[in-house]
Amino acid sequence: MSELVTGEAVALELRPARLPSRALAVLLDLAVAVAVYIAVTIGLVAATASLDQAAQTAISIAVFVLVLVGGPIVVETLSHGRSLGKMAFGLRVVRDDGGPIRFRHALVRGLIGVIEILMTFGVVACVASLVSARGRRLGDVFAGTLVVRERVPAGRADFVPPPPPWLAGRFSGLDLSAVPDALWLAVRQYLTRMRQLDPQVGWSMAERLATDLADRTGAPVPPGVPPAAYLAAVVQERQAREARRTFGDGAVPGAGQVGASGAPGGHVPAVRPSAAVPPVAGPPVPPAHPDAAPRGGASSADRPSTGFVPPA
Structure with a gap:
């Protein structure tokens, strides 16, 4: 298939x-x-x-x-x-x-x-x-x-990782109406596959997607926020809005977390409960800006982290 x-x-x-x-x-x-x-x-x-x-x-x-x-x-x-x-x-x-x-x-x-x-x-x-x-x-x-x-073998579906707790609700005021579906699709699938990418390639891809998303929303990426964490937070905000439109104002923003099927409404086959969200890596403060990391010749271990750990 x-x-x-x-x-x-x-x-x-x-x-x-x-x-x-x-x-x-x-x-x-x-x-x-x-x-x-x-x-x-x-x-x-x-x-x-x-x-x-x-x-x-x-x-x-x-x-x-x-x-x-x-x-x-x-x-x-x-x-x-x-x-x-x-x-x-x-x-x-x-x-x-x-x-x-x-x-x-x-x-x-x-x-x-x-x-x-x-x-x-x-x-x-x-x-x-x-x-x-x-x-x-x-x-x-x-x-x-x-x-x-809709029916896939168990254990084959990936999940969109949640953003760090210190980013929860930070982008509630963003205007997401100008973001095309193709860009949402690319962002969601990057988040589900970022653990399988080379760190340098993944960081570069996250920066490119974050720049495109910021251009569409009209608001730049906040300083000190890793691009992957920014993408996860904005995707969560969009899913929370769709959940509120579908189920009403009583919908919990965290309920918007969906798997790669991307179906936040109705039957959601790939929902990960909030209790299963792993802890973030390190203290809950924004990591250093990527410009502070050494460029050129730096090993993949020296690359800045995404600031959060994806679900296992």
């Missing part, structure tokens, strides 16, 4: 669902929708027997649209991308950056699905899925979504 890879050559643990599993999930969803449609139609026929032919035709069209078109849209919106068929086969619809879908994503997928699945008997969807490198149909392309495998 192929993996997604970001522009920084960081592997993404989300595994795109392929055509066979997606086709089976769609068939199950269609079977349930058709069964509901038939049951509702039989009930309406008995209830509208006294109406004229035009009224019965209008009601039949309305039921078709509501059940076979509106039903899947409502289900995917409320379940954050998990219809009955997708739950049965361990699939989930997520955004391109790995986050949970919203109503607009489900609406675009549902409307285009009428053409490429219902009207063409799935031929257009199958061709598009076979051509796409990530198995996406046209509805996914226009909605900016991706169907992924």
Whole structure:
């Protein structure tokens, strides 16, 4: 099974669902929708027997649209991308950056699905899925979504490490609206893979991502804050905001910590409880600025630390 890879050559643990599993999930969803449609139609026929032919035709069209078109849209919106068929086969619809879908994503997928699945008997969807490198149909392309495998072997998923305690809530005032999904994806996947990188390469990558993120938010990286710790704190702030939008103001900011699947809403398969967060390395004070470290010729052991220990 192929993996997604970001522009920084960081592997993404989300595994795109392929055509066979997606086709089976769609068939199950269609079977349930058709069964509901038939049951509702039989009930309406008995209830509208006294109406004229035009009224019965209008009601039949309305039921078709509501059940076979509106039903899947409502289900995917409320379940954050998990219809009955997708739950049965361990699939989930997520955004391109790995986050949970919203109503607009489900609406675009549902409307285009009428053409490429219902009207063409799935031929257009199958061709598009076979051509796409990530198995996406046209509805996914226009909605900016991706169907992924949610069930992965135990112990294979990585976690986004939490920031040090002294950075908690420090970036609550940042404007994150201008940060593109592609940059969020790169940051998240760097954080899940930074322990596997060479220290010098990892530090350079963190500095580059932190600079890009600071340019998008309009606020520079605070002095003395390591770039990796800065990235972790900003990602946590974004996840906390998404959790509050999804579950209300009572959501705990720490609940936004998610794994590489990046799905903070609904069923979160890779949540690490706050009690399992390891202690930070050294005293809880910001480490020295990277400019104070020796440059050129310095060994990897002399590189400045990230200021926190990722989860084991």
